[in-house]
Amino acid sequence: MAVTYRAGVDIGGTFTDIVLLGSDGTVHTKKISSSVGNYAQAIVDGLSEVFGETGLSGAAIDEIRHGTTVASNAILEHKGARVGLITTKGFRDVLEIRTLRMPKLYDIGWTKPEPLVERYLRKVVDERIDHRGHVERALDPADAERAVDALLAEKVEAIAVCLLNSFANPVHEAMLKAVIDRKAPHLPKSLSFEVLPEIKEYERTSTTVINAYVMPIVATYLRALRKGLDAGGIPARLLLMQSNGGLTTDGAAAERPMNIIESGPAGGVVGAQALARTKDLDKIITFDMGGTTAKASMVEHGEVARAQEYAVGAGIMIGSRLLTGAGYTLKVPAIDLAEVGAGGGSHVWIDGGGALQAGPESAGASPGPVCYDQGGTEPTITDANVLLGYINPAHLVGGALKLNAEKARSAFAEKIAKPLGMPIERAAYGAHLIVASNMIRAIKAVSTERGRDPRDFALFAFGGNGPLFAAGMAASLGINRVVVPPSAGLFSSFGLLYADVEHHYARTFRRLLRQADMGEIAAAWDALARQASDQLAAEGFTGERARLRRSAALHYKGQSYELTAPVPDGAIDARMATHLEQAFAEEHERTYGHRAGPDEPVELVSIQLVGSGLREGSGVPQSVVSSRRESATQTSRQAYFGDSHGWLETPVLSRADLAGGRDGPLIVEEYDSTCVVPPGAHAERDGGGNIVITL
Template identity: 35%
Template sequence: MKPSTIRLGVDIGGTFTDVVLEKDGLPFSTKVLTTYTAPENAIIDGMHQVCARAGVNPREIDQIIHGTTLATNALIERRGAKTALITTEGFRDVIEMRTESRFEQYDLNLNLPDPLLPRQMRFTIRERVDAKGQILIDLDPAEVEAVVAQIAEGGYESVAVGLMHSYLNAKHEEMVRAILVERLPDVAVSISSEVSPQMREYERFNTVVANAYIKPLMASYLGRLEQRLQDEGVRCRIFLMHSGGGIISIQNAADFPVRLVESGPAGGAVFAAHIAARYGIDKVLSFDMGGTTAKICLIKNQTPKTSRVFEVARTYRFKKGSGMPISIPVIDMVEIGAGGGSLAHVDAMRQIRVGPESAGSEPGPACYGRGGERPGVTDADLVLGKLDPDNFAAGSIKLHPDQSKTALHTHVGETLDMDAVEAAFGVAEVVDENMANAARVHAVENGEDLSEYTMIAFGGAAPLHAGRLCEKLGVERLLVPPGAGVGSAIGFLRAPFSFEANRSVYMKLSDFDGEAIKSLLSNLRAEATGFVRTCDATSPILSEFKVYMRYTGQGWEIPIDLTEEQAMNPQAAVFEARFEEDYTKLFGRPVAGMDIEITVWSVNATTPPEQVARVAEVTGSTEASQTGTRHLFDAATGSYLDAGLFERDQMTKGQRASGPAAVTEAETTIIVPASRDAIRQPDGCIDVITKGGAQ
């Protein structure tokens, strides 16, 4: 995708809103505190700041690309619209029964999360489509009108329609929508055959309910944002980052807001993939830590791993299975409540716990001096010498070490008989170990050895913790790119326009129908391409084909990538060979004598990726000049050490900073442990490697 002359990337996070402006390829960035009641205010503030630095008028901006946690937060905090669900008779309780699995098998007091909609907000109609898409019971419009009358009387703002097997035959859902639109023109409507046309009714119903639940909220926000920007004279098109790592139009985002869940983290993964391409690295562990959460993603061959189902709002220590499953294309990552604002406490077992509760930006951690009394991770980092209290967020926020020490001692130290420093050390080690453990589990689930990976760290808090995380994981190399503090917003500017269309059509290889497959994939390609063309009318569009396959009798599928030739000229033997190849990589061997089945078909239409030039890497041949020293707590030795201070902007190509050290910049600080050295690469990346080693 050819970049516009002046482009703006905006990422609304739980604590900070990051704004990046690129003018002729040169970046100008800032971080401002997120304004929860009116998120657009922080965007306007940040836009004016970067425009002033770049010497441009906001009217000159050619393109805005935006990602936000608003959709995710609305689901987590249960503050969406008053929503009704219309479903098939007999399936009213699907979203409450879930899959009947227990995410914590031995917890006798286990409480399953409440469904997004209580039972009285779920309505049924008598109709039925079978598993082959054939209509068994016709829909009675009069019955639908009676239900719509109940919805009107109840004052609902949004309606989700999820009927059995509608992914194969959407006729009944479309009839219900037509009646709703006619009778209740001011009510938002979402139908599952458009939002998530895939098998498995629990995931599909939950996804369409989530879409309907946040649709009025996001439509209102996007409308206000457009108006505020127009009031500022900004007339360019606005695009949204979606969870699959691409860009969609603001209208598509308003229609399918559930695709915006995880849009910020997706931008971060795109950013890390872009850095990986510059360095020709095929195995990357992306580490994104902001104010509220930490996100870890595996990137192979410069492409983030993707999935078609993920969970939001996990309620049980971020344990898999305890959240709401959302069935949409998404970059696959693990997310835990470990950000700079994550709050620490001591539990009943006298163990230090960190998160998932966060201080956010209002009031923020204790050190912000804005009324927060409980200690956050930022408080621990400040006490341990990782942060400069006078130069946090480019000096826009003055930190108060005395308030951090008081909060740490009061809420952690007194209970465990620790002073403030010991309490800070405990909090930092707990949060680092939580992140390391999440990375280990994610790697094992994907059959990967992290010792073969390079870490790329970004987000305001990640460079503070990445060095220690590498020590724990046995990762030899860490890259911290320029603009790391606003990495996700930069990633928005690197992302292609893309849209993934998918469909569930069950087929066994023993019943392989090449013509039907070709027709299905051609239709999906046309659908996905149509969405991309609403954003970009001229660029070439590439198609990526994927099918989800399993052995007959298995519960879940694995994704299989196909070339265009394999997709448009389908052969059963080729599909079987590709499946067995990938299945063997994951599980060690194929299963002989078993039939194979395909459940989901997917086509992603995307503009070509941005071409990047390889970096001519250098070794650290000269010592960088220190600007001072700081007492920095070294976790490996459990003591304070005298660490050199270095300004990132003053380090030149090939200069080395020996750990322990702190490399400072406006939006973050890179902590170099005593076991590591930092080298400034030609593109501005800080390359943190094992002491005495070479990258």
Template identity: 40%
Template sequence: MPAQRQLHAGIDIGGTFTDLCLLDRDGIVAVRKTLTTHREPAAGVESVLRATLREHRLDPGRISAVVHGTTLVTNALIERRGARTALITTAGFRDVVEMGREHRYELYDLGLELPRPLVPRWLRLEVPERVLADGRVDTPLDVDRLARVAVELAAAGVEAVAVCFLHSHTNPAHERLARQVIAEAAPTLQVALSSEVNPELREYERSSTTLANVYVQALVADYLTDLQGRLRGLGVTPAPRIMLSNGGVATIDTARRFPIRMLESGPAGGALGAVAFGRHTGRTDQLAFDMGGTTAKVCIIEDGRPLVSHTFEVDRVYRLKPGSGLPVRAPVIDMIEIGAGGGSIARIDPLGLLTVGPDSAGSEPGPVSYGRGGTACTVTDADVVLGYLGPDDFLGGAMPLDAAAAARAVTEQVADPMGITLAEAAWGIHATVNENMANAARVHAVERGQDPARLPMFVMGGNGPLHGPGVAHALGCETVLAPPAAGVLSALGFLSAPLSIDFVHSWHTELDAITLDEAAKSFAALESQGEQVLGESGVAPDAIAHVRSLEMRFVGQGSEIEVPVPPVGDGWHDAVRRGFAAQYEERYGAVLPHGVEVEILTWRLTSRGPEPDARLRLPPPTGTAAARIGTRQAYFPQAGGYVETAVYDRYRLQAGEVLTGPALVQEHEATLVVAPGMRGEVLPDGSILVHLRSGRGAR
């Protein structure tokens, strides 16, 4: 009897749905989407995996790898559900996290709200100590005072402490000593050091990041322990690996130490899925568009890699206003978040205009058509009215939609107040949210030096294939690639992620002042850390790849740019200078005149293991049943209104088949809309390449 094929499981907990994908060496075996259980997220993971294994008669012992991403960290910070946390800092600096950078993100708003620190002022305590910017000790740490502070905090019910001393990124000795003192004086306190969590200059960002990390550390540790126990209870023995925001995966131990690196793990999986499918189809540059139930996200893929940023904001006072949230310094795939999803609420504003989002009905209670108590008209309700979503086919028929209730909500909340028909109101909601997303995507691309019309769009998420072609048309894109299992693509993309970890070290020096030996030693120290962490996960040293970069600027500037650099060797200084000039010119359109010195602020290294051998594809159909399973009325204004539209079963489509719009392609967790004037082509991996025929397609 032949050995059964091993399975890899990707599991993503999103704001509305929890997604599962099972993969073997031939491709996708099973996918499933279920509503997220916010109060007990690990229970939802257990439930969706148990149901999928039972439905497909799969042995849990065949699962050899589990990769998991979750919104737990983000939600805990937004909802303030973390540990009772205190800050211990250098005397005179307790208010750094409240003063921030004294930046007004909305200059003329007299009622401006600033982000509220995670720690109130009475729990921000000071101790005498002082390290200078060059690392020399000016004032030794007062260990007796620190011990008394630790005892007082424990007696006050504090559970976690962030230690953030001035210039500890240059000399961490005081912070390391502080951990020893606190452990002896108050052993119940969880301690995080800024020199370990974020060893970079800029006190505000470093303090904010360390506070956020320790604030959720116990919560994440408990969750991961619960998750691991539930998986073992199902018969799944491998410890889950955790998706990080930078596009790599890590062990549970690393995630427990640095939970802040899990902030954007779900969207990171989607970007990796776009990279993997793009690699197979020769599309190394793409505009990745992910639309779920709560938000939409756009990410630029360049040369087969998603762009990565090192600054992120969480718990924004104004959701889409940069500067209104708590800053976190951690590597994260660079993407823009748009307040648009299937659950986005449509309403008429005081001026009588139609607006959509950014607030969402989420999964509890959800859109009106879900029948779970929702009363606000949403994008999903409009899509049901337009005929794009079949009421009996949603989630493969597992969750029927109430089309009559959706029609009543759109009529009462939009159509009647505006004096238009039901169809016009539903189309207005659909087109408005498309235009909102297209505008945000256009700005995001242009700010990164890209012309969105030049990039093919890759669509994913439960609503990505439904709205993506319309957004792409508004942007002027020529093609849209809709992969199989698009609705669970983050979970699928997890399985293409290598083990990866990032390290950073701040050392401020002019480029010409550093010797090759000093530069080599700086990177070697980071490489040693990467090899140690990945080695503990079973990666051989010769299988580890190191990616080096520097954050640089002209002397006198206040901000810097990241520059990829080669290994240190002959000609290194000139290569770094040329790389900086190229990056600077691409971003700002010019380079300062010759003679202005260049300086380095931060040294960065990403250590990666080998790419997993994951075939992200839909196995070819085995039966002979026709892919076209019927028709239904769907609304397309360029066709004059509702027209009879062909409906296809995604799982029966053969490679090479051509679909002419109007057409709807259904799979369990998503529906692709091919409007009149568009043409879809089924590729060998099961993806559908949609040619928009710019100028003739529909929004």
């Protein structure tokens, strides 16, 4: 039987990573510079290069799984569509009033980001539906026509519709939809009753607007990518990674691009979750450090931690629950990530007070660090790691990228070491420690700030720079085990290959559990289940290959924020209501450190359902064999390990050399990443090809 391949493609700020996984377990990898003007081009070019190296053809590829930052970049750079919004009279300014939350409590200089829809493009209609869904003031058809005509006259590129309480009764939004369909049938539109039929006015409006804002951009990108793949002789079906860690089809992504905003970082977490299950690791913290950012997340008891909403364009996302409000709120499930502006390309600089700083500005793919010799003049973390002897001073990416270590040395000496009045290696090591401490903040945000002790977890490190920093950071946090997976530098692409197709559904359904009609709640969940089953069946997932999982958002009566608890299979009855109260109380105690007494009523806020489409078999081969031959020549070089150890002659090995275990210091050099094992640590390669470092 012919070998077929799945391709995982992840576009980062610096590199585009491509992994091909064959049905026989063979892996082909490729890392090329991201083509910033046209991201689709880098994918087609990269796949063509892999075909040239391996002799494969486009016909051998069964499926392309893709993580993209196209949607989030459109929001960050304010390059989305010109959107018009139709809302209820009196609610025109919800986008500007927001939730009155501030990310910096005492910063009077902080200004809110500009709304994605300017005020003159926000039109109102005179209608009113109450919170139970009763029509108090019917929408006049002439009023609906007037609002749509006004936006069409302004030449908007997409329309968002979000009326008060439409989650309880969408009749007026449906009328507006019919008017838009009649007057501008091809105009992209986003209606809140279809996009997010949930309570909370600002969150629902913001999410509906974001969906409309990126719709034309994402649709254009996906069309260009499809065209490029077809022209390159690659007819494979295209699946996109969603922010929640599941895959979706390119058609569904074009319809609901709000689900792929944080598509990029999700792949690595999903891959880490799959490998943790095979290694029986119950608790891991994932740490992904690339060229521009570092991201941390948590996998506990085999489940990825998910947030029910997050802010886009909030800059660095260190997930504190209290300091929110910096970006644009998106109320869709997403992997709970903390992110800092710390990567290999982060600039090292001296602030006005004479203190050494690292990031968040980055040299990116162009011009890149000084040592890339592509015109960069500002010293970066990669330059510091070259000077410390951690990175091969001659080349990166298996020799594809030649480094100019001398240029990095002179830039670092001139701009950092000399002004600080210290030896160059101490200045470089200081920059290395500062960026590590910034990233430790992200790890604490997903562990300590969530009521978890990081010492109970293993650190799962990947990304081009993750394995280089992981052991030092783990030592600072009291973590005694670090796992570095195979193809660590390309692991976000690799993780895409482990994901399942997923669709998430939710509906506001406020009921006090002790007084609720459980039959009514069961019927509402059944309706969501039918919707999920129909969507999965349309994509070819039926019977054993379609799986449904329920969950519920709950809070104590009077609270304004919810926590999510899983809902096991079985009848929705009084016993289930008791179980949900108990599960919510346990999650409340785990997250906030306390729970209310048994008399405190628990309120169901919304019902949720995830429909998963599973591949035949596990989809993941038992053993993975890289097509890249590891170099067998062992060398050594001088590396600097701080004041306590100074410069040490450090063996440079391949992953295969760790089969019997070795004590640090040592450096493991690979095509896509470098792993540093400090003095006093022990590293060995396990049966799955992972490097396990014990501190």
